[in-house]
Structures are given as structure tokens and as C-alpha cells.
Amino acid sequence: MELRAKRLQRKRIQLEQEVEHLTPKQSGGVWGDLLWFALQSWQVWAAAGLLVLLLGLYFFWRKRSNEAENSSEEDEEHVSDNDLKWLLDEHIQWPVQDLQRGCERTIDLMDNYTGFFGHVLANSFYPVLERAIGVGSAFEGWSPREQDVVYRVLIPMEPPRGHSFHLELDSAGQRQVRNFRVRVQLECTCRRKQQAGDMLCFLHHPKEELRRNQDPSLLDTLCTGSYLDVHKTARWFRQLVKAVWPALPQSHNWHLVLLPSTRSCQFKVMNREASVRIEMLFGVRRGDSDIFVSSQPGYAGTPSTLWTETYDVAEMKFFKHIARRAPPDSLHLKCLQLFSHLQLGTGFSTYTMKTIVMHLLNTIPVSRWRRRHFLRRLGDINVKLRCCLEEKCLNHFIIGNKRLPQEIRLPLDIASAEPPNLFHHLAWYPAAHSQAMSEYQDLQHRLASVLLNGC
Structure with a gap:
């Protein structure tokens, strides 16, 4: 200024x-x-x-x-070459991790795991595991934290032979979080005996013969009642990861450490040079869309048979879409990274900042996120957050969005739905709104301090 x-x-x-x-x-x-x-x-x-x-x-x-x-905007080109370069490269400390390298290592490891999973589970009645999909901030190209980056992957699951999955919406769930149950149903395989090989039909063969000659069905291993159980599936994944690790090429140079988790499989792989933390989520795809029900943590006390609807894959594809069209010096990810880092310790979530930036990326041309526009885009994010707080409304980015790229596939009920308000609690609780406005002022002070004094 x-x-x-x-x-x-x-x-x-x-x-x-x-x-x-x-x-x-x-x-x-x-x-x-x-x-x-x-x-x-x-x-x-x-x-x-x-x-x-x-x-x-x-x-x-x-x-x-x-x-x-x-013409001040054009003048910013000259300022950006000097002052903005100093501000971005020297004044602000960005995370030092090589996210791209970390993502490549993670996908290589997951591909090796998936290949061995296929061999181990070929004749079993456990879920069929597909290729892992990188999701979350690291695979979108940014990270809110300077340390402890988590590389999150989602592994789609298909039903094994003689089984089918049926998603049932849990009507008792919270309005802002949609939960599903994955009902596992046995299918008759009598007419498909040649395709199934020596498989016995779970529906029509005597139980004693099934127990003596065939592995148990999925209902008897990873289900509670008729529904796929998240906790049982997570324990099964942990056992698989530990058992297969010695056969992987990475085991010669890396050390595996399993981390505690109940709804996912978290672990670290480490050597003398690096440490990579990975979280494996697993889920079931909704039709042929980019929406899944997954094992990601829900609200406190979520029953083990509830699977949360996730939009991680659709959001990852949106950021990839933007990256393909962005100029080489685009700073949209640095804008998101800076605000996400500043909000740590406040009541604002990282997802709030990500949602605001996604909305702006969907309305402001990607060519307007270049280095010389850095301060203007920071101002836009700040103003958008303030307006959403004043109006007590921040719409979900994926649900009901009519302006998404065509490559992002949504189920009909998601595409036509009214987008939920992520700030609905501010309208219901005046104390929460007052607290949010106070934290917004704190966020402004943090931003001013970074731009003036560095971080």
C-alpha cells in the first residue's frame, strides 16, 4: 500500500x-x-x-x-518483479516439502500394494480393491501445514463374486453430512458356475458343504448384520498392509510404521532421507460418478456401519482442471495455502478456506491469478470470507453446482440438490456468529502481520 x-x-x-x-x-x-x-x-x-x-x-x-x-494494475507488473518477488520468495516462509515427489512416492507404493492385493485376494470373498486415487490437499497441490503433510488416498472397493453392494441413505444423519449404509447381499451363482469356477452358491448349497469346502462370505467376515462394517474393514486393511509389506520393493529401503486409526489405515514409511505419512481410506463409488461413500471420520460417535458421502475425488479433479488451464506463474494454490495456514488455531476450518477459494476459482478467470494479481486475490478471499460471515451463508462447492467442469461426474440427486450452507450454525447460534466475527478480525491481523513483517 x-x-x-x-x-x-x-x-x-x-x-x-x-x-x-x-x-x-x-x-x-x-x-x-x-x-x-x-x-x-x-x-x-x-x-x-x-x-x-x-x-x-x-x-x-x-x-x-x-x-x-x-493503470495501477499494469504497474503491479513492475512491482511484482521486485517487491512481490521479495514478498513471495523471501518474506513469506512456505512449506518446504516437495509435494509432487511425495505424491509420486505414494502412488508408486499404492500401485505395488494394489498389485499384491489382487494376487492375495484373487480367490477370496473379500472386497475387490481397485487402483488408489490420490485425494486431499497434497494431491491438489497445496498443504496448510509446514510439517506433517498427510498423503491421503481413496481405494475403491467392488463386491466379490456372489455378492452385491446396495447403498442406503441414512435419514437420521445430520443435514450437513450425508451418511450411507452399504448393504451386502448374496447373489445366486448357480447359472454362472463355469465363470465362477469351483465356487459354490451361497444361497443354494447346504451350509455344511459351504463351511467345509469354501471360504466364508463377506457377510461372515467384514459385516455387522447385513451391512459392511467400517471398523472391521479398517482392521482387515491394516492386516493386509502389514502382511504384504515384506514383498514390496520399497521394503528394502524404507521402514513401515503402522499408526492407530479406527476408520482408515494410517502408516508411515521412513528412511534416512525422508518420512512419508499416508492415510488409506476405502469406499464404494456411487454408480459411475466421482462421488463415494467412504471410511473417512464422521461426527463423534458415528456407528461403524455408517459410511460418509465424500466429494474428495470431485474436488481433486476440479483442482486438476484448474491446473491444466492456469498460466505457469499462477499463485492460486499459494493464496489458498497462505490463508489455510493463517487460520490454524482459529475456529475456521481448512475446508472453509478451500471452499471459498474454489468458489472464486470458478468465477474469476484463471488468468487473473498470476503473480502480479497476488495481493488482489488475497483481498478477494478476505472479502468473500467477510461477506459469507455477514450473510451467515457459505454454499457447498460440489453439491448443486451447475458450473462444474463436464469431466466431473455427479449423481443426479447431487447435481440437482440445493447446496447445503456450511455456515448454517452461525444463523442458529448468535454466540457462534459473534465468535466467528472476532476470529475473522484475528485472521485479518495475522494476514497484515505476514504481509508487513513476514512469517
Whole structure:
């Protein structure tokens, strides 16, 4: 702001000098004579002409001033090469992790795991595991934390032979979180005996024969009643990861450490040079869409048979869509990263900041997120957050969004739904709204401190 004020001051001085050059040099005598002549009745037309000249000069000066102000954005190009480069590269400390390298290592490991899973589970009646999909901030290209980046992957599950999955919406769930149950149903395989090989039909063969000659069905291993159990599935994943690890090529140079978790499989792989933390989520795809029901943590006390609807894959594909169209010096991810880092410790969630930036990326052309627009886009994020807090409304980005790229596939009920309000609690609880506004002021102070003093 100080640099901008100095530039405008220099422009103003320059314009005043230009105006002085356009007026007569002996201003005192000339203006006195002109005024005396203007008072003479027989020189009214001359005075009128003088007035037109003065007005013309005034409006000329105003036009040049406006042009100077309007050209401030172009001037930012020159500032960005110096001051913005210093601000971005030296003044602000960004996370030092090589996210791209970490994502590549994670996907390589997951591909090796998936290949061995296929061999181990080929003739079993456990879920069929598909190729892992990288989701979350790291695979979107940013991270809110300077340390402890989590590389999150989602592993789609298909029903094994003789089984089918049926998703049932839990109507008792919270309005802002949709939960499903995955009902496992046995299917008749009598007519598909040749395709199923030596498989016995779970429905029509005697139970004693099934127990003696065939592995148990999925209902007897990972289900509670007729529904797939998240906790049992997570324990099964942990056992698989530990058992298969010695066969992987990464085991020669990395050390595996399993981490405690109940609804996912979390672990670290470490060597002398690096440590990569990975979280494996598992889920069932809704039809042929990019929406899944997954094992990600829900609200406290979520029953083990409830699977939360997740939009992680759709959001990841949106960021990939933006990345393909962004100019090389686009800073949309740095804007998101900075705000997400600043909100740590406040009542705002990382997902709130991500949602705001996604909405802005969907309305502001990606060409307007370049280095020279950095401060303007930070201002846009700040203003958007303030407006959402004042209106107590922040719409979900995926649900009901009619402007998503065509490559993102949504179920019909998601595409046509009314987007839920992520700030609905602010409208119901005045104390929560007052607290949020106070935390917004704190966030503004943090942002000002970073831009002025660095971080």
C-alpha cells in the first residue's frame, strides 16, 4: 500500500507539471489581464472561451489522473518483479516439502500394494480393491501445514463374486453430512458356475458343504448384520498392509510404521532421507460418478456401519482442471495455502478456506491469478470470507453446482440438490456468529502481520 501511494503521488506531481506546461508561464499577469477583460461587457465571448479552456484543462487533468489509477494494475507488473518477488520468495516462509515427489512416492507404493492385493485376494470373498486415487490437499497441490503433510488416498472397493453392494441413505444423519449404509447381499451363482469356477452358491448349497469346502462370505467376515462394517474393514486393511509389506520393493529401503486409526489405515514409511505419512481410506463409488461413500471420520460417535458421502475425488479433479488451464506463474494454490495456514488455531476450518477459494476459482478467470494479481486475490478471499460471515451463508462447492467442469461426474440427486450452507450454525447460534466475527478480525491481523513483517 505504501508503494502504491508513492506511485500515485509521483503520477500526481507529473500531471500537475504537465498542466503547468499547458498554461501560460506568466500566470500572474496573464490571469489578471484575462480577469479584467472578462469583466468588460464587450468581451463576454472571450471570457466564455477562457472558461471553456479552463474546464478543458481541468477535465484533461482528471482524465489523466483516472488513467493513472486505472493503470495501477499494469504497474503491479513492475512491482511484482521486485517487491512481490521479495514478498513471495523471501518474506513469506512456505512449506518446504516437495509435494509432487511425495505424491509420486505414494502412488508408486499404492500401485505395488494394489498389485499384491489382487494376487492375495484373487480367490477370496473379500472386497475387490481397485487402483488408489490420490485425494486431499497434497494431491491438489497445496498443504496448510509446514510439517506433517498427510498423503491421503481413496481405494475403491467392488463386491466379490456372489455378492452385491446396495447403498442406503441414512435419514437420521445430520443435514450437513450425508451418511450411507452399504448393504451386502448374496447373489445366486448357480447359472454362472463355469465363470465362477469351483465356487459354490451361497444361497443354494447346504451350509455344511459351504463351511467345509469354501471360504466364508463377506457377510461372515467384514459385516455387522447385513451391512459392511467400517471398523472391521479398517482392521482387515491394516492386516493386509502389514502382511504384504515384506514383498514390496520399497521394503528394502524404507521402514513401515503402522499408526492407530479406527476408520482408515494410517502408516508411515521412513528412511534416512525422508518420512512419508499416508492415510488409506476405502469406499464404494456411487454408480459411475466421482462421488463415494467412504471410511473417512464422521461426527463423534458415528456407528461403524455408517459410511460418509465424500466429494474428495470431485474436488481433486476440479483442482486438476484448474491446473491444466492456469498460466505457469499462477499463485492460486499459494493464496489458498497462505490463508489455510493463517487460520490454524482459529475456529475456521481448512475446508472453509478451500471452499471459498474454489468458489472464486470458478468465477474469476484463471488468468487473473498470476503473480502480479497476488495481493488482489488475497483481498478477494478476505472479502468473500467477510461477506459469507455477514450473510451467515457459505454454499457447498460440489453439491448443486451447475458450473462444474463436464469431466466431473455427479449423481443426479447431487447435481440437482440445493447446496447445503456450511455456515448454517452461525444463523442458529448468535454466540457462534459473534465468535466467528472476532476470529475473522484475528485472521485479518495475522494476514497484515505476514504481509508487513513476514512469517
